[in-house]
Amino acid sequence: MKIAGAHVVFHRLLKTSSRHSLCAVLLCKRTQSAPTYPGYWSLFGGSVDSGERARQAAVREIREELGISLRAERLNALCDIRIQRGKDRPVLGVRFFSSALDVDMDRLTLKRHPDDEMVEGEGLGWFTAGEIHHMMVRPEDRAAIGIFFAKYGI
Secondary structure (H helix, E strand, C coil), rough: CEEECCCCCCCCEEECCCCCCCEEEECCCCCCCCCCCCCCCEEEEECCCCCCCCHHHHEEEEEEEEEECCHHHCCEEEEEECCCCCCCCEEEEEEEEEECCCHHHHHCCCEEECCCEEEEEEEEEEEHHHHCCCCCCCHHHHHHHHHHHHHHHH
């Protein structure tokens, strides 16, 4: 299976009281003009360029989409998900990584796509497993988020 995409599950603990916290995942609301799954929530990442490794692609995509410089060794391998976008199209793989991200929300900004000035999304948010359950999330991202919460707990 060819790995064609690399995405990151960013997570952090949200304090609910002085003694309790919940794990949350950072998601991006896709624009209504997105070529696939418009208006859905998704993780951050994108295509793996020719000659590029998935981990390098994830670091590049995060820098392009959020303007965050992330060291590759901070990305923990999570899973590979197979996707097929059409009956006559090949099955491709998306490699998912996870990483803690303790950045305040007001410091996170969606950047414009370098090729066409398109904004990468319309909004950002931290969401718990319970909240994500009720949201429109891109299918492969939903699967990776489920694996993340199963592996690391809620």
